Amino acid sequence: MISESHQPKLYEHIMQFNSELEFKSSLPAGIRIMNPFRDHEHVMHSVDAFYRRYYSDSETRKLILGINPGRLGAGATGIPFTDPKRLVENCGIEFTGTITHEPSSVFVYQLIDAYGGVKKFYQDFLISSICPLGFLELNKGKWVNHNYYDSSKLQKAVKPFAAEMLHKLIAHGIDRKVVFCLGTGKNYAFIRDLNEEFGFFDKVIPVEHPRYIMQYKSAKIQEYIDKYLNVFLQANSIDEPQKAAF
Numbered sequence: 001m002i003s004e005s006h007q008p009k010l011y012e013h014i015m016q017f018n019s020e021l022e023f024k025s026s027l028p029a030g031i032r033i034m035n036p037f038r039d040h041e042h043v044m045h046s047v048d049a050f051y052r053r054y055y056s057d058s059e060t061r062k063l064i065l066g067i068n069p070g071r072l073g074a075g076a077t078g079i080p081f082t083d084p085k086r087l088v089e090n091c092g093i094e095f096t097g098t099i100t101h102e103p104s105s106v107f108v109y110q111l112i113d114a115y116g117g118v119k120k121f122y123q124d125f126l127i128s129s130i131c132p133l134g135f136l137e138l139n140k141g142k143w144v145n146h147n148y149y150d151s152s153k154l155q156k157a158v159k160p161f162a163a164e165m166l167h168k169l170i171a172h173g174i175d176r177k178v179v180f181c182l183g184t185g186k187n188y189a190f191i192r193d194l195n196e197e198f199g200f201f202d203k204v205i206p207v208e209h210p211r212y213i214m215q216y217k218s219a220k221i222q223e224y225i226d227k228y229l230n231v232f233l234q235a236n237s238i239d240e241p242q243k244a245a246f
Contacts, residue, residue: 010126010173011055017169018047018078023133025157031146034069034134036078042096047078049093054122061126062175062235063201065191066182067209069134070145073102080127081108081210091118104210107221114225115232124232128169130162130181130191149186159194166200177202178235183209207231 023033036043055061069075073083076097083102084095086109112121135154137146148158170176179201181188188206195204208217213224 008172009056009058010061011051011057013172014051014055014126015048017165018132019044021133021165023161025161027135027157028151028153030138031151031154032136032138032143034071034075034136036069036075036134040076040097043076043078046087046093046095050079050082050087050091053091053093054118055126058173059123060173060175061122062124062178062180062232063170064125064127064180064182065187066127066129067187068129068131068148070102070104071134071136071143072100073105074129075134075145076100076102080129081105103214107210107214107224110221111225111228114229126174130166130187130194131158132165132169147186149190155190159190162190163194163198166194167198170200176200179204180231180235181206183212205231205235 018037021035021037023035027033037047066080069080074080076084077087077095079087081102081104082091083105084097084099085101086105087093087095088099090109090112108127112118115121115124131148135146135148136143137150146154148162149155179191179195181191181204184206187209188204192204195201207228208224213221217224
């Protein structure tokens, strides 16, 4: 039996997960993959520092799933919903790349502050994405963000990758009673259907996506922060037994 002192740390599991990410399916014309862990050498230094600081233990976290990385947030830092500015100022992690600003990251870190700060939040949660690699679309000569569900061909190609990656991600240190889905539309439908097929979690709880809130409901940010906090609080009362391990 492995002693408690030799239990693998969640930090080690996440770093291995990130380093092995590779999307092998074909992509629609004009779409390319965005893998920050391989695209930018400096990213892995910041990623290592972040997860080492906040996940160097064997405690269980609840999982929050977004869509896929965007180029100004996780596409730049390798850390979901954390742009370079928030990584440096809120998390205290050095970043040597270009300092970008991502609206979703602004909301998430306002939420984190309301929850009790980065240390408390990351002790309880791990943020990832149902597709942990991002996509870029060539539009008028510029590469812009592209979501996995923006084309039926890409969504079909993403499904086996998403299922495999989620299986690997939750293999260690993730509470399988509940998962929080960022997005109440297409992302929720995809995660819900995937969960019904594979039984990853007992319950999928959708909340409005930070990007939607910042773009369309910015006057009600505090109301949405309160809603998130209430959803987290209610989820803590879920006492259904977890499903058996794979």
